[in-house]
Amino acid sequence: MAAYHEAKLSELVTHVAVEIDRFRDGDLDVFDVDRVLFQYSRAARELWKYCNLGNVEVTARYVLEAPAIDWWERGAPRSDERGCVIPRVDRPSTFTEAADERLSAQSPPPKSQIAA
Numbered sequence: 001m002a003a004y005h006e007a008k009l010s011e012l013v014t015h016v017a018v019e020i021d022r023f024r025d026g027d028l029d030v031f032d033v034d035r036v037l038f039q040y041s042r043a044a045r046e047l048w049k050y051c052n053l054g055n056v057e058v059t060a061r062y063v064l065e066a067p068a069i070d071w072w073e074r075g076a077p078r079s080d081e082r083g084c085v086i087p088r089v090d091r092p093s094t095f096t097e098a099a100d101e102r103l104s105a106q107s108p109p110p111k112s113q114i115a116a
Contacts, residue, residue, distance in 0.1 A: 004063055005051040008071050009044060015072050016040050043075025 019036040022028045028036075050059065050069075 001051050001056050001060055001063075004060075005047065008047050012040055012043050012047070012071060012075075039072070039075040039077070041075070042077075043071045046074045047071045 016036060019028060019033060023030070023033045
């Protein structure tokens with residue numbers, strides 16, 4: 001499983017390298033690269049879970065017998081029929097909740113600092 005994990009992780013890193021080169025050539029903007037990095041992060045996380053959770057022998061047999069998994073595609077954000085990205089709802093966004101609490105706890109700026 002370690003060799004499979006390393007090989008598939010190398011493929012994911014190669015995807016990122018190709019897109020970084022396209023950014024350097026001016027074919028992509030920084031937001032495109034951000035999306036690539038986000039997809040890499042999701043794909044690498046799914047690959048890690050696949051390779052490290054559960055029975056190694058069962059997973060190894062599955063790797064040999066089942067159709068190949070496209071880990072890059074696994075990391076792609078899901079979208080609906082209109083192309084709108086569907087947010088993941090598998091866990092609450094505690095970061096967002098904490099940020100909202102911090103912002104609401106701050107006092108508003110003095111009127112002298114607000115532009116008319």
